[in-house]
Amino acid sequence: xxxxxxVETVARGLAKRLEGRKLVKVETRRGDLRWxxxxxxxxxxxxxRVDKVRRRAKYIVAExxxxxxxxxxxxxxxxxxxxxGRPELETHDHVIFETDEGWVLRFNDARRFGMMxxxxxxxxxxxxxxxxxxPEPLGNDFSGPVLAAALKGKKTSIKAAILDQKVVAGVGNxxxxxxxYRARISPKRLAYTVQGDRxxxxxxxxxxxxxxxVAAGGSSLRDYVQADGELGYFQHKWRVYEKEGQDxxxxxxxxxxIVQGGRSTFYCPSCQR
DNA sequence: CTTTCGTCCTGACTGC
DNA sequence: TGCAGTCAGGACGAAA
Numbered sequence: 364x365x366x367x368x369x370v371e372t373v374a375r376g377l378a379k380r381l382e383g384r385k386l387v388k389v390e391t392r393r394g395d396l397r398w399x400x401x402x403x404x405x406x407x408x409x410x411x412r413v414d415k416v417r418r419r420a421k422y423i424v425a426e427x428x429x430x431x432x433x434x435x436x437x438x439x440x441x442x443x444x445x446x447x448g449r450p451e452l453e454t455h456d457h458v459i460f461e462t463d464e465g466w467v468l469r470f471n472d473a474r475r476f477g478m479m480x481x482x483x484x485x486x487x488x489x490x491x492x493x494x495x496x497x498p499e500p501l502g503n504d505f506s507g508p509v510l511a512a513a514l515k516g517k518k519t520s521i522k523a524a525i526l527d528q529k530v531v532a533g534v535g536n537x538x539x540x541x542x543x544y545r546a547r548i549s550p551k552r553l554a555y556t557v558q559g560d561r562x563x564x565x566x567x568x569x570x571x572x573x574x575x576x577v578a579a580g581g582s583s584l585r586d587y588v589q590a591d592g593e594l595g596y597f598q599h600k601w602r603v604y605e606k607e608g609q610d611x612x613x614x615x616x617x618x619x620x621i622v623q624g625g626r627s628t629f630y631c632p633s634c635q636r
Numbered sequence: 637c638t639t640t641c642g643t644c645c646t647g648a649c650t651g652c
Numbered sequence: 653t654g655c656a657g658t659c660a661g662g663a664c665g666a667a668a
Contacts, residue, residue, distance in 0.1 A: 397662095438645090473647065474646050474647085475646085517639095519639065641666090642666080643665090
């Protein structure tokens with residue numbers, strides 16, 4: 364599932380083939396993903412040069428030479444597929460981009476929870492979907508005190524709180540469990556009780572868990588493109604996620620699965636408090 | 637304001 | 653072998 368590390372890896376893979384390249388052909392194969400494409404979507408992108416591809420939260424941002432940016436979210440099942448030359452199209456290939464070097468990028472998204480929009484690059488942070496998103500966890504403005512402040516007064520569980528993109532950007536269901544495990548904090552603990560040293564530990568755990576996953580993504584992809592052209596997915600080394608019933612890697616406990624807010628949480632009840 | 641919950645969608649998997 | 657039912661999950665937007 365695309366969380367920050369997967370999106371980061373996809374963005375890096377895209378950067379390699381798109382930055383400095385002109386989009387010579389853009390085609391949408393249906394009128395909407397999660398929402399309709401903006402008016403004139405393909406036409407507005409065609410002929411544009413891509414200056415930069417980066418990530419913000421779980422969004423991919425491709426800055427163009429006309430002051431606009433393509434904003435894309437992979438949703439649950441969105442995949443970016445790169446190939447040299449025109450491939451056989453597959454089911455759920457919804458958007459096709461072709462560069463002046465002959466690279467073809469397909470956005471394939473079975474569940475269509477993904478989205479694409481065009482936004483003035485300068486106004487990106489004011490975009491409806493970006494506005495209000497919290498700090499980048501791997502950036503300098505995320506720290507124990509910053510996290511503590513965001514959790515202050517929050518009556519939900521700490522698990523639900525760090526899934527909230529307003530608290531911290533880019534953490535999804537998998538890395539929420541992984542970060543809490545690493546910080547030895549119970550996912551059931553009330554968010555407002557995570558202050559001081561606990562918040563410090565959790566902020567650090569979030570950084571470590573995400574950084575490790577980004578590194579794994581980078582190192583496991585040759586040129587960031589797998590044999591099948593798919594960008595951004597890689598072998599994960601989860602400690603607790605989907606490990607229900609298995610031994611805790613660090614104590615005598617067994618990993619348990621609970622449901623919080625309709626989402627699975629995995630944790631060790633004996634070493635997470 | 638905060639928090640919870642339903643919803644979108646399809647593929648993978650389970651059980652009969 | 654087939655088919656119905658369940659589950660997965662990001663994040664909006666409605667409801668409480």
